[in-house]
Amino acid sequence: MQNRPVWFVPGSASVSDAGERVSRSQTFLVHREDPPSSPLGKIVSARGRNQHARRARYPIACFALAIAVSVAHAQEPSPTASPSEAEVEQVVVSATRFDVPLDQSPASVSVISSEDLEQKQIERVGDALREVPGLSVVQTGTAGQLTSVFTRGLRSEHTQVLLDGIPINQGLQGAFNFADFTTDDIDRIEVVRGPQSTLYGPRALAGVIQIFTKQGTETPDVMVAAEGGSYDTFREWGQSDGKIDGFDYSVGTSRLDTDNARPNNNYRNTAAIADVGWSPNETLRIGSLFTYSVSDIGNPNTIFDPRPIDHFLTERWLIGPHIDWKTTDWWEHKFIFSY
Known part of the structure; x- marks a missing residue:
């Protein structure tokens, strides 16, 4: 048997005599003394049949297949978080x-x-x-x-x-x-x-x-706390909110006392805030906001001109009745009066 060089050619080939096209995914053995760039050659397919081809072509089918697999992998949908894992939208x-x-x-x-x-x-x-x-x-x-x-x-x-x-x-x-x-x-x-x-x-x-x-919720809640520290600092505060039938309320108050570091630099502050309302139905709420604050702070001035008795007293309060009326799903009225 005469030895002839064997060339491995990936890709597809056009067949002239049998009119049959060899599958693109096969690898062909080309028996010819010249390299496969020659226009003629005998091809032995994977099935073992001899066929004459006009020219071996080298398409990029293999590369296209790899790209298609890569794209398909990249487009895989990410797992959706369960409702328990989803965050509440702000x-x-x-x-x-x-x-x-x-x-x-x-x-x-x-x-x-x-x-x-x-x-x-x-x-x-x-x-x-x-x-x-x-x-x-x-x-x-x-x-x-x-x-x-x-x-x-x-x-x-x-x-x-x-x-x-x-x-x-x-x-x-x-x-x-x-x-x-x-x-x-x-x-x-x-x-x-x-x-x-x-x-x-x-x-x-x-x-x-x-x-x-805050506005009152269905479950009434009460919280009271206190703390203290250096420079005779003490703070007490409380909070309560709830809802009874159509009436809701939310109240908060606090008191802070501290002497600070210098003489006549003490600070006293009392604050309270409340929001109450009544809702006869789901579309209407009539309520009012109340705030009150009074503070007393010393004025030590500079170390070269100390003032042991100077104080600033500040008192502020606010009353703000309001009406919230939601006429439709996309239209809402809000009337606010303040003093």
Whole structure:
């Protein structure tokens, strides 16, 4: 038997005499003294039959098969989380004045929930805002001293502060002192960064900080706690909320006493907040918001000019009756009166 070189050719071949096409996935043995680039050759298929071919072609079928398998593997659907593993979707109101999922809000929004406040044991709203990107919180001294919030570098009076939709910026200048603002009975804090004047007026040039109070739930809840520390610091606070038939309530109160480090630098603050309401049906709620705060802080002045008796007494209160009426699934009225 005459020895002839054998060439292995992957791919397919066109057959001239039998009119048969060999499968693309087979490997052919080409018996010819010339390399397989020659236009003619005898091919022995995997079935052992001799066939004459005009030209061996080398398509990219094998590569296409590999790519198809890779793409199919990449498009495999990821497993869907079970309802127990899915997180509750956060909804914000301040960015558009109606409920919008947080990840779909057109504005830059941050949300601080009551769970965040409880886990981190934050007592003051000003301390909670320190963790929000784009905000700068400045406190002039110890507890009880002037505390201002600056949004994106603009003046503090350019940030609109709301409590359940009621503007609480102080005075003609429009600044707000967060020194005595406690986290009692707060459900969440929404911070919208960027101009919001079209929705909230000229004071919202830098952004909006809106605080929402809690509402009573079906299960009544009562919590009372106290703590103490150095410089004769003592704090007592309590919280209660519930719902009886159509009547719901949520009340929070706290008291803080501390002498601070210097003489005549003591600070006393008493705060209370309550939200009560009545719902005759599922579309109507008539309620009112009540807040009260009184603080007394000493003014030690400088060490070169001490003032042992100077004090600042600040008293603030707010009454805000409101009516929430949802006429349809897409239309809701809210009437707010404040004093």
